[in-house]
Amino acid sequence: MPDLKKIGQAVYGWVNERLDLDPVIEHARAKTVPVHKHTFWYYWGGISLCLFLVQVVTGILLMIYYRPGPDAYASVREITYEIHFGWLIRSLHAWSANLMVAAVLVHMFSVFFMKAYQKPREFGWWTGLGLLALCMVFGFSGYLLPMDELSFFATKVGLSIPGIIPGVEPIISKIVRAGPEVNEFTLQRFFTLHVVVLPLLFIPLLAFHLFLIQKHGNALPPAERLKPAAGRKTIPFFPNFMLKDLAVWLIAINVLALLAAFYPWQLGPQADPIKPAPIGIHPEWYFMSQFELLKVVGRFLPGVSGEVAGIGLFTIGMVLWALVPLFDLETTGGRRGRAITYFGLFMLAGLVALTIFGYFDLK
Amino acid sequence: MNYPVWEVPIIGSQLVIAIIAIFHVLISHFAIGGGLYLPYAEMLAARRGDREWRAVIKKHSKFFLILTGVFGTVTGVGIWFSIGLANPEATSTLIHYFVFAWAMEWVIFLVELTTIAIYYYTWDRVSDALHIAIGWLYGIVAWLTLVLINGILCFMLTPGTTWLAVAGSGQEIHVFWHAFFNPTYWPSLLIRTLICICLGGVFALVTASRIDGAAQPRLKTDLIRWSARWLVPTFILLPFAGAWYLWQVPAVQRHILELGFSTIGQGVFSVVTRMSLTLVLSVATLLVIVYLLAYRNPLDFKLGAAITIVVLAQAAIMSTEMVREMLRKPFVITQHMFSNGVRLREVAADNTAGYLARSPWVRAAERTAWAALDAQGTAATNAPDYKPQMLARGELMFRGQCMACHTMNGYRAMRTLLAGRDHAGLGNLLKLLHENKDDSPYHAFMPPLVGTTNEIAALNLYLDTLAAPAK
Ligand code: HEM
Numbered sequence: 001m002p003d004l005k006k007i008g009q010a011v012y013g014w015v016n017e018r019l020d021l022d023p024v025i026e027h028a029r030a031k032t033v034p035v036h037k038h039t040f041w042y043y044w045g046g047i048s049l050c051l052f053l054v055q056v057v058t059g060i061l062l063m064i065y066y067r068p069g070p071d072a073y074a075s076v077r078e079i080t081y082e083i084h085f086g087w088l089i090r091s092l093h094a095w096s097a098n099l100m101v102a103a104v105l106v107h108m109f110s111v112f113f114m115k116a117y118q119k120p121r122e123f124g125w126w127t128g129l130g131l132l133a134l135c136m137v138f139g140f141s142g143y144l145l146p147m148d149e150l151s152f153f154a155t156k157v158g159l160s161i162p163g164i165i166p167g168v169e170p171i172i173s174k175i176v177r178a179g180p181e182v183n184e185f186t187l188q189r190f191f192t193l194h195v196v197v198l199p200l201l202f203i204p205l206l207a208f209h210l211f212l213i214q215k216h217g218n219a220l221p222p223a224e225r226l227k228p229a230a231g232r233k234t235i236p237f238f239p240n241f242m243l244k245d246l247a248v249w250l251i252a253i254n255v256l257a258l259l260a261a262f263y264p265w266q267l268g269p270q271a272d273p274i275k276p277a278p279i280g281i282h283p284e285w286y287f288m289s290q291f292e293l294l295k296v297v298g299r300f301l302p303g304v305s306g307e308v309a310g311i312g313l314f315t316i317g318m319v320l321w322a323l324v325p326l327f328d329l330e331t332t333g334g335r336r337g338r339a340i341t342y343f344g345l346f347m348l349a350g351l352v353a354l355t356i357f358g359y360f361d362l363k
Numbered sequence: 364m365n366y367p368v369w370e371v372p373i374i375g376s377q378l379v380i381a382i383i384a385i386f387h388v389l390i391s392h393f394a395i396g397g398g399l400y401l402p403y404a405e406m407l408a409a410r411r412g413d414r415e416w417r418a419v420i421k422k423h424s425k426f427f428l429i430l431t432g433v434f435g436t437v438t439g440v441g442i443w444f445s446i447g448l449a450n451p452e453a454t455s456t457l458i459h460y461f462v463f464a465w466a467m468e469w470v471i472f473l474v475e476l477t478t479i480a481i482y483y484y485t486w487d488r489v490s491d492a493l494h495i496a497i498g499w500l501y502g503i504v505a506w507l508t509l510v511l512i513n514g515i516l517c518f519m520l521t522p523g524t525t526w527l528a529v530a531g532s533g534q535e536i537h538v539f540w541h542a543f544f545n546p547t548y549w550p551s552l553l554i555r556t557l558i559c560i561c562l563g564g565v566f567a568l569v570t571a572s573r574i575d576g577a578a579q580p581r582l583k584t585d586l587i588r589w590s591a592r593w594l595v596p597t598f599i600l601l602p603f604a605g606a607w608y609l610w611q612v613p614a615v616q617r618h619i620l621e622l623g624f625s626t627i628g629q630g631v632f633s634v635v636t637r638m639s640l641t642l643v644l645s646v647a648t649l650l651v652i653v654y655l656l657a658y659r660n661p662l663d664f665k666l667g668a669a670i671t672i673v674v675l676a677q678a679a680i681m682s683t684e685m686v687r688e689m690l691r692k693p694f695v696i697t698q699h700m701f702s703n704g705v706r707l708r709e710v711a712a713d714n715t716a717g718y719l720a721r722s723p724w725v726r727a728a729e730r731t732a733w734a735a736l737d738a739q740g741t742a743a744t745n746a747p748d749y750k751p752q753m754l755a756r757g758e759l760m761f762r763g764q765c766m767a768c769h770t771m772n773g774y775r776a777m778r779t780l781l782a783g784r785d786h787a788g789l790g791n792l793l794k795l796l797h798e799n800k801d802d803s804p805y806h807a808f809m810p811p812l813v814g815t816t817n818e819i820a821a822l823n824l825y826l827d828t829l830a831a832p833a834k
Pocket of ligand 1: 052055056058059060062063066076090093094096097098100101135136138139140141142143144145146194195199265
């Protein structure tokens with residue numbers, strides 16, 4: 001029986017001599033993760049990352065058989081019904097896309113309530129928001145790719161919304177949709193966006209986001225900050241937290257696999273632009289709240305002005321959300337700090353309520 | 364069709380069994396694994412003179428007693444109830460052929476429940492050696508319940524050629540031991556025993572997670588590491604045992620595993636493949652998670668993590684049992700009785716004499732009316748009561764032959780599967796089902812449709828109303 005430990009050490013020694021890994025490991029060992037009753041929320045960034053990696057791997061596998069252009073629908077059909085385990089890869093990609101958006105949202109709100117956006121972590125907050133936005137564009141562009149009835153009409157409706165604002169429609173028509181209607185060229189553009197442009201933007205931004213986290217470490221929630229330093233518990237990042245992180249990733253992958261296996265992603269009938277849109281066309285769930293907000297405002301203010309007001313309201317909310325690190329400066333609570341927590345609760349409740357309401361409001 | 368059909372809306376009667384069984388299987392295997400864990404752990408504690416360990420094991424035995432004694436028995440009775448209602452024909456068959464085994468099983472159950480109660484109530488009341496001996500007695504008796512039930516469970520998937528050759532002849536009792544020690548008996552006993560041992564460790568982790576790591580770090584570390592090791596034999600031997608088991612399953616049934624490789628197309632029975640995938644994944648995850656969360660970090664191991672592990676074990680067991688159940692499709696006793704209670708050897712007779720001919724659920728008046736219609740031949744279609752009589756007849760056919768696996772609107776919903784088909788299309792479907800040729804796409808997972816031409820025509824008319832319900 002060869003001594004595995006010795007072999008491992010020898011290999012590590014060989015690599016270390018050339019790449020000088022010791023300081024990296026030292027750094028990882030010195031880094032600690034706080035332990036308190038909200039530690040659970042520290043895992044959600046990692047879960048999002050894990051799901052993104054799933055997206056990259058399954059996305060590349062899908063590209064092997066996916067053919068943008070007039071064959072798009074037929075190729076997704078083949079992936080789903082003919083190619084061995086094609087249905088699995090496709091289901092994983094589609095489920096993981098949804099879970100990823102959900103994980104990023106959970107991550108964002110937990111960061112918000114732990115006030116982890118405060119100095120010096122402002123750039124972490126902004127890059128995170130950028131990643132969420134890119135995720136949603138990933139989802140929106142990916143959704144059209146199968147070119148079935150649902151994806152076609154949902155994209156059509158989705159693209160028509162910003163066009164309400166005077167002057168925007170021609171831009172969308174020219175740059176995004178490539179014509180007055182969603183067509184093959186739109187698909188080609190969405191495909192390029194989905195597999196080339198977005199990854200090129202996403203990966204460097206993600207790298208920067210992760211770099212910032214390495215630099216600043218995990219933020220403490222306000223209640224913990226009040227405790228004396230001696231009363232706080234921590235565990236080393238490496239190997240303790242990393243191994244737990246790994247365990248959580250495995251659980252995430254299990255949840256994903258269960259969903260993909262028991263609810264394989266379906267493929268509707270081929271899109272037919274001439275047919276009237278089937279009833280109940282709605283955006284993906286993560287666009288539902290925005291969609292519903294427009295509808296609700298539209299009830300009070302019918303017509304274009306209502307739509308513009310809705311979009312305006314939404315934009316103001318987003319700007320406030322993004323700028324929160326600039327006006328929440330008290331690090332240990334206080335009246336303003338609490339008011340901002342209430343603002344966060346209000347946004348969360350609004351998001352959930354509008355989304356749920358949106359589904360009831362479909363008929 | 365000797366028994367009434369138990370109609371459960373939305374989920375269907377089969378899923379009712381499955382839902383109860385999922386909990387029962389987890390707890391009943393724990394009842395055996397825990398039965399080996401408790402005396403073994405107590406013995407080690409006594410040998411080392413470790414009172415702290417002993418105290419935890421005593422606490423664990425209470426958790427064990429409540430979980431297995433209450434939930435284990437209640438779900439067990441629940442299974443009996445539900446299989447009797449959902450598959451009366453098959454349940455009656457199993458009772459008839461295995462009377463002796465069932466009788467033994469119930470005697471042993473009684474002994475099992477008594478010994479565990481004695482074990483729990485004699486903590487600190489008898490000598491350590493005697494207490495440990497009672498524990499071992501319980502462990503062995505609990506395992507014997509598996510030795511018995513395993514024969515009957517495996518019989519349904521692989522009754523074996525010896526038994527099949529005499530099935531229905533009244534001579535079955537002479538081949539009892541062949542039916543009992545059927546081809547999958549030994550691999551299945553091995554697999555189940557391994558699962559028991561693994562669960563003995565998993566549930567011990569739940570109790571161990573509650574030890575305060577700051578106050579008793581040595582105890583917590585020791586107990587968690589020791590319990591985690593209980594997973595090792597299972598994970599080394601399970602792949603081999605699984606392969607052995609599958610190798611014993613007839614190739615026709617094994618083929619069902621492959622149906623889901625390529626497609627999820629409607630009507631293709633891919634669920635077995637999908638479950639097998641989750642099975643492999645959840646088993647692998649279980650091992651890694653126990654290593655990372657419990658073995659490597661015993662002091663941080665909390666109840667939440669322990670429950671996650673139990674849930675994963677549950678997912679693994681659920682998929683194992685589902686795969687095993689589905690491998691039998693379309694039979695409930697392979698090559699003998701279909702899931703809807705039709706016996707393979709009665710198919711030809713039912714096709715000539717009629718499926719409803721022997722059914723006690725047909726009124727005498729209906730019987731004469733149908734016979735009269737049949738006698739008229741094609742002219743009958745003009746008779747005023749043709750349609751209502753045929754629909755009543757078709758509905759009975761449907762309940763008897765299809766509802767064992769399908770529901771109207773929920774699980775394997777008939778309305779969804781039939782949607783958009785017209786009368787002629789349904790006629791072709793029924794023809795395929797009736798002929799049940801080897802190359803029929805449905806052959807692997809649906810039984811042949813039995814009945815006379817007119818009975819099938821009646822079913823056709825009835826299905827028309829499901830495919831396009833009258834407004
Ligand atoms: C670099 C990584 C990625 C690559 C190479 C990639 C590639 C692809 C390809 C080729 C398809 C078309 C096949 C199909 O429709 O099933 C697709 C679909 C899709 N993608 Fe991605 N993707 C990536 C990342 C993402 C991310 C990060 C998200 C969202 C958070 C996402 C969301 C989607 C969605 C929702 C679909 C439609 C799924 C369906 O209906 O089948 N993708 N992707």
